[in-house]
Amino acid sequence: xxxxxxxxxxxxxxxxxxxxxxxxxxxxxxxxxxxxxxxxxxxxxxxxxxxxxxxxxxxxxxxxxxxxxxxxxxxxxxxxxxxxxxxxxxxxxxxxxxxxxxxxxxxxxxxxxxxxxxxx
Amino acid sequence: xxxxxxxxxxxxxxxxxxxxxxxxxxxxxxxxxxxxxxxxxxxxxxxxxxxxxxxxxxxxxxxxxxxxxxxxxxxxxxxxxxxxxxxxxxxxxxxxxxxxxxxxxxxxxxxxxxxxxxxxxxxxxxxxxxxxxxxxxxxxxxxxxxxxxxxxxxxxxxxxxxxxxxxxxxxxxxxxxxxxxxxxxxxxxxxxx
Numbered sequence: 001x002x003x004x005x006x007x008x009x010x011x012x013x014x015x016x017x018x019x020x021x022x023x024x025x026x027x028x029x030x031x032x033x034x035x036x037x038x039x040x041x042x043x044x045x046x047x048x049x050x051x052x053x054x055x056x057x058x059x060x061x062x063x064x065x066x067x068x069x070x071x072x073x074x075x076x077x078x079x080x081x082x083x084x085x086x087x088x089x090x091x092x093x094x095x096x097x098x099x100x101x102x103x104x105x106x107x108x109x110x111x112x113x114x115x116x117x118x119x120x
Numbered sequence: 121x122x123x124x125x126x127x128x129x130x131x132x133x134x135x136x137x138x139x140x141x142x143x144x145x146x147x148x149x150x151x152x153x154x155x156x157x158x159x160x161x162x163x164x165x166x167x168x169x170x171x172x173x174x175x176x177x178x179x180x181x182x183x184x185x186x187x188x189x190x191x192x193x194x195x196x197x198x199x200x201x202x203x204x205x206x207x208x209x210x211x212x213x214x215x216x217x218x219x220x221x222x223x224x225x226x227x228x229x230x231x232x233x234x235x236x237x238x239x240x241x242x243x244x245x246x247x248x249x250x251x252x253x254x255x256x257x258x259x260x261x262x263x264x265x266x267x268x269x270x271x272x273x274x275x276x277x278x279x280x281x282x283x284x285x286x287x288x289x290x291x292x293x294x295x296x297x298x299x300x301x302x303x304x305x306x307x308x309x310x311x312x313x
Binding site: 003005006007008009010011012014015016017018019020021022023025026027028029031032034035038039042045046049050051052053054055056057058059060061062063068069070071072073074075076078079080082083084085086087088089090091093094095096097098100106107109110 | 124127128131132134135138139141142147150151154157158161164165168169170171172173176177180181184185188189191192193195196197200201203204207210211213214215217218221222225226228230231232233234236238239244245248249253259260261262265266270273274277280281283284285287288291292
């Protein structure tokens with residue numbers, strides 16, 4: 001039981017990651033793909049933060065009483081990753097808006113059909 | 121123990137909202153669920169002592185990225201078309217990959233372990249906690265690492281955000297004017313492109 005409790009975080013991370021990957025592979029809607037990418041990213045954040053946690057520790061802000069702090073380094077790395085992640089989401093969505101203007105659709109298979117017709 | 125229960129509950133909420141996102145074909149509902157997902161994740165980050173990450177996730181993940189997605193939906197469409205073919209191959213692929221990852225995770229140090237390499241490494245883990253106050257004078261260790269020890273990294277991050285801003289403006293700004301011109305008079309399209 002305690003083994004399951006200590007591994008639960010990692011397993012949830014893996015489930016979330018695979019759910020994001022599943023959306024990316026199967027959904028043809030481009031906005032849905034961006035949502036899947038966000039879920040995938042957040043699961044990685046979760047993995048890092050879980051690794052930084054120390055049982056009985058507190059947030060890494062120095063106070064007099066604290067005896068144990070959680071590791072601050074994963075927090076710093078993930079702060080950067082969150083901001084970079086939203087920047088890539090913004091670029092992806094801008095591309096989707098442009099694709100919608102050109103093709104009138106954000107469904108990948110419909111776009112592919114139009115491409116094939118244009119090529120003929 | 122209470123902390124463990126809170127974390128397990130929040131993580132289970134995350135999985136439920138992701139299942140909702142997979143099933144829903146209404147994109148507006150999926151985007152709002154993604155905002156909820158980010159907010160629950162921010163709550164879980166607070167329980168795991170990452171307060172700085174929690175408020176960044178709440179502001180940027182739940183706030184800005186939801187607004188960006190809603191903005192994109194307002195220019196495109198709200199409904200995802202039904203899938204024409206089955207997805208069993210993809211389901212098999214993610215199940216097998218997930219099973220392999222879970223098998224790999226069995227060797228990881230347990231959650232909250234104080235002796236794991238992440239915590240015990242003298243240069244990257246302990247050093248910031250023990251010496252950052254002497255070297256930078258900032259009580260918040262995350263701030264001192266972000267702005268001082270990894271200052272160039274943060275500068276690089278700023279460059280990435282700036283580049284993304286330029287990319288979005290060049291994709292959308294010019295095109296908007298072009299489509300408006302096309303509607304008013306259809307001439308001169310070659311010049312504008």
